[in-house]
Amino acid sequence: MPEDLNSLFTKNLLHYQKELSDSISFYCTLGGFAGVAFYAVMKLVGIMPIFEWMNLLYFSLPIIFNVTLMFISNQILKRRDIATYVNIYKYIIVTVACINDIAISIFIPYRDAWGVIILIFFVAAFYLDKKVVLYGIAFSSAISIVTFYINTCPEELSLSIGDLTTRIQMVGFGGVAAFISACMGKKLLYRSCQNEFNVSKSLNDLQTVVAKVKEVSNTLSDSSGLITQLASQQQEAAEITAVNTSDILTGAVNTSESVKEATELISQLVQGTKHMKEDTISVINNSEELKNVAGKGRNSIDDAVEKIMKIKESATATYASAKELDIKAQKIDKIVACIQGISKQTNLLSLNATIEAARAGEYGKGFAVVAGEIGKLADQSQRSLDDITKNLRDIFQHENKVDDLVSNVEEGVEIINMSREYYQNIIDALSTTIHSLLNIKDVSEQQLLHTEMVNSFIVEVENATVMTTQNIEATTASTEEAFASSEELFTSARALNDIAKEINEMILKI
Template structure:
């Protein structure tokens, strides 16, 4: 038996490899997607941390500026109040005080805003304009004032100025200290420097700070400071105070950028602007590509190792299946002596054990079928012999029935002849009665006629005797036919018993075939055909039984009718014998005494009545004979039908015998 080269081990290995590839691919894809999402989340977190760092630096710078301003302002106020408390002023005193205190500039101003004393001779005579900050002190609107650090237009240095009014209110004292170090420190901690240093990092594309007017106050590219960045992210941050993150494609830079925008708040919680941090996703994409490459390499290594392990496991698992398949091939060819040797304790071992049990059951079933088939073959032969014997008996019955029918027909003919003779005698008696006077005168003629009538009566007696013998033969034949029908009924009972036994055997064979499953389907069909033939045999036997019963009933009726006819014939014979004796008496009486002609006339009248009754009886015998002939013909027809049924049963038995032989041939294909 040829088997497909694609074994189950290869199929399992193929399916497992496909599933493994799908699983590894799915896991790799999900891992890469998860890692990519994590990298983007990390990038967002880093961007937010850098933005928060800038915000913190801005916050700290604001605090530092406020602290430095407070320190410088207090220092200026203390120094200015100390100088304002002096009783007299001179340029030399102020120069000496400048050297000792480190104050860069000390000016004493009169009420008109003109410098009258100074440690710097060039300042003497300078008049402050109306917009100068010191005018507020000179005019008395403020007691003291401190200006912001500003750059000198003369020496480009940074100074911080402050002043207070004189004790007598006649003017004011202005002090200026050098703020180069403070400005340098402030510049070092400025938002622009922080943004610019952050913008120099590898993954940062840009960073900038905008105020509420969307103007860039600090930018990683100093050339962009002052530009307007009025975009959706900046508007959401400044106007709604919402964070904004996302990836967009920059056509200007030709790359994808991850943007993080956060609002900036002052100490009062008011939004003063926004910080925008643009990060390059190239590093993430490079990391993802590297991760995909490493994942593919690792997946390939895992796949190869898994395939090797799975191949070994599948081969070890498929080995018992191959052994089981080899055994089933031999069993499929009919060799039930093959033993299945699979020692595994898993489902395959259980399957092999179950299959072995099934083979044993099939083997036992085949043995039982062989025994049953042999018995059926023997029964079939006996049944065929019985059917043939039944056919022979039916043929004999048919012949006997035909003879009975012929005898009945002859009886009808003879009865008609007797009837005719009786009618003739009756007519003659009537003539005798009618011509009794002529008989009186012509005694001799009447004697001759009486003698002639005596002779005819003897002939009629002989005919009645023949009818009697024919009736006895018909009665004996009908009794023999009834006995033969009873024998046929017994044979039909035997056929019924054999058919029922065959039907029972077919039912048992069907049950065993059903237990055998697929292996017993063919025998199920054979068992079904046998059961159908058995049922047909039973039906045919029932029909034969019915016909035999009808034949027996009709035979009994015919026997009764023939017996009645025989009884009537006996009576007629007795009457004829009496008539003969009467004729003898008449002859003797005529010879002895003609005076008795009147009595003879009366006797003849009685005799005429008797002949009339005899004619009626003969008519009844005719009807009975006709019925006997008709019944005999029906018996003959039933016998012919019985012979046809017997021939059909014989044919069915021969077919059954052929099926049994074919079943034996099929069973011989199995080795047990």
């Protein structure tokens, strides 16, 4: 639709003038050649005896020129826009018509050719343009007045209206009529365009409304189909939701019971963790005491080691002395053995002396006494040697005992050193145990803290589970209501779909 009424009027006027120019161009071309043929026939039948064949030739030349001019102008101006084509071509047509009037007036010996002027007036008036009408009136009137005096047509061939004034009046009335016709025609065209504009606007509005209604109908149809689909889906979803809600409700109840059991277990775990923490602290204290006792034992062992080392040193010194005594005792034993040999020999000598004294008789009594004393001395020496030998044997036995004592002392030193290492290992193990117990205590504290947090979370979960159960029960009721609403929505969607189909059928009829 044009933007406004003036645009529509200008557009329609240009199209009308273009079609008029094309039609006039065609009929002027056809009329020019028909005029030549007409005058030729008139000459042949003798209706116009004063008409010469040379006049017909001269008349044909302007006709050919005009036709050629209109054809060339038409071909050139068609390449331009329609406004330029119409605004130039309509003046060319009026000018060509005036040239034809000159040709008729000059080359056709007939003075009353003023009817052609009236034709030019109305040709100009057909364009519904005041400027073109005024141009046609002025140009054709001036040409006709001039050609009236140069036309050599005899008076007897003219019509009854021979007076120039009368002819001018006729031409004036014709020009005024043509001007008024152009103005009225343009006004009528404007009103027609106005009506067309209003009708077009109404049609456009109606088309817009129809398109909108159709769009709404299509949307309504699509929406009803979608609503139907959604209602169906909602029904299915409501059924599934009802089943799922029931399952969820059962699961929530089970979860609530499980949460209660978990709460009791967590509470027991908290109590157990507290007891473990207390037991760990008690074990740590006992381990500290045991560590202190072991430390004291290690210190005592250190003292014992120090003392036994002194004993070892004394035993070693005693052993060395015993060894030295043993060596001397062995020497003494050798001397005693030598003395025993001497004593035995002395005893034999005493015995022999006694025997010899007995043989000597009275002379041998003194020698016998000496021999007896020597025998006694030999016996005493033997007894002393036996005592010495016995004491040497005791010394040898004591030396062996000292040796055993030194061995036992060394074994005792090794045992005490091993005991010291054992005590140190015990202390180290207790230190490690105490460190581990401290770690266990820290872990127990963290576990207790986390367990208490878990216990609080479980309490919150229990509360949330109770609320969830209540909400699920409410949701179950809402689901049942939604299921009923979905059935109503499904029915309404079908009704909307039927209405949309009826609207589409009505639009198709329009």
